[in-house]
Amino acid sequence: MEQIGNKPPRPNSYLALAIISTIVCCLPTGIVSIVYATQVNSAYEDGDYAKAESSSRNAKTWGLVSIGIGVLGITIYILFFGLAMFGAMANA
16 A cells, blocks of 8 residues: 555455455454444544554454354354264164
């Protein structure tokens, strides 16, 4: 990113990550990610560059936490479903 005047480069808002992780993975943590992602641009425009950077990091962190919870949930579901199917086949 190019630096304009004395402004630091605008941090990434990770809004796409936040929205996708909310829809696909985990709603509560995804919403937290969306809230932080929407704060990035407004904080940057207000000149609060530290808050913009912090909100960017938090949006990314909560988006990744949401994806991690989703993957963990799916893994546990598949594991238990597989064990139940295996048990049903062994008893047949």
